[in-house]
Amino acid sequence: MSRQFALRLMDTHAGGDVSRIVTSGVVDLPGDTVRAKMLYLRDQADDLRRLLLEEPYGIPEMSVDLIVPPSDPKAAAGYIIMEVMGYPIYSGSNTICTATAVLEAGIVEKQEGIQHFTLEAPAGLVEIEARVENGVVEAITCQGLPSYIDTYDARIDVPGIGEITYHVAYSGGFYALVDATELGFELVAAEERRLADTAHAIVEAIRADREFSHYSLGDVGPLPFLHFMGPVDNPGSGFYRSRSATYVHPGVICRSTTGTGTSARLALMNHRGEIEPGDRLETVSLRNTRFVGEFVARDHAEGHDVVRNTITGRSYVIAESEIIANVDDPMIEHLTLNHVVAPRG
Known part of the structure; x- marks a missing residue:
């Protein structure tokens, strides 16, 4: 045997x-x-x-x-x-x-x-x-990891796509954050293949252009992730909602919006002055599944505004x-x- x-x-x-x-x-x-x-x-x-x-x-x-x-x-x-x-x-x-x-x-x-x-x-x-x-x-x-914006309003020319604007957050890994609407996406399931291909091209272009280093952890590897951001709705006081999609690997868009992607989005909204501690963001995936991130507190570390946050979801x-x-x-x-x-x- x-x-x-x-x-x-x-x-x-x-x-x-x-x-x-x-x-x-x-x-x-x-x-x-x-x-x-x-x-x-x-x-x-x-x-x-x-x-x-x-x-x-x-x-x-x-x-x-x-x-x-x-x-x-x-x-x-x-x-x-x-x-x-x-x-x-x-x-x-x-x-x-x-x-x-x-x-x-x-x-x-x-x-x-x-x-x-x-x-x-x-x-x-x-x-x-x-x-x-x-x-x-x-x-x-x-708990989400303390999250912050490393890069805001950067621009890069992506082969086959053209010049795009992106931001980079750290939330457990470095995330490129891009506006889905500017790229013509509605963030629905039928776009999944095209989203993955677009994200791969953007990530490869950014990786070829520059590297990122965490303020205390140092080198944590090349940029791995990209989070597509849909428009933000405000259905209630201190509560926000946005369609979202996260790319993690060639050909792979996560079925959820991901916890770290949601934390990265909270960091960007804080950087823009759009949210305050106690506010919540519900991210909605291509399959209409949802995570809720809560902005718990704002800290400062080595020149960065750091967002402390939690993520709520359900597992089956x-x-x-x-x-x-x-x-x-x-x-x-x-x-x-x-x-x-x-x-x-």
Whole structure:
């Protein structure tokens, strides 16, 4: 019999973005912190990410969240985010999905009403508020990373598109922010392919033109994301709404508006003086799914106005399963898994 490995999974989605939560089957990874464990996976064991996001087990539009022991005693669990572009240190939709999964899996005891607990992401501790009604996790509110505008009203000539205006925010990764209307988009599902192609061309042009550095983290890699912004409506006092779409990888527009994309938009609205602490922004995706970002407070750090924020959304459990990986399967035999995945049985 061929040697096999097994991984227990809970598949979830938030706003349409599927996050595959790995609850068991991976050995205890080296590293004193969740960030260190993430770096070990990235540098020494990236085949686990590839296994779960490539054929025959996954697709590029998915994400993976690996539950690991936390390093901080205040956290109930740690989690490492894996996506097709690599290892983000934070993600709003992945955090919403992971928080739901730890409740549904019993890692955190589910309590009726409002409950609070802490998770540890590679970016650090994340405070979670869960609303449970009749045993169902109806909503998760999580901290967004402190977000700020790095670049405002820049212009660049994009091959095949022409000159565009863009802004750049940091909200867990660097985001190019562009006005969808100026590019002729209404942000509806039928435009998804063209949105992805347009975003790819813009991101490639910006990456070829310049680099970005976080004021305290330094180099966090080349610009990965683009957030298309629709017009803003104001349906109520301190409440705003906008259609939005987030590009994350060639050919991939997220099904949700993304938590970090929503945080980036809050940073831009603050930079323009359009919102105040306590105001909320609901971003609406191509599939009409929604996240709500709240502008909690404004800080100042090294010359930047930094927006502290939360993201609220709902995650649904869509499957529980066990993946069996056969090391002699020609689809995966090029992957090395034996140092991070426990043998089956």
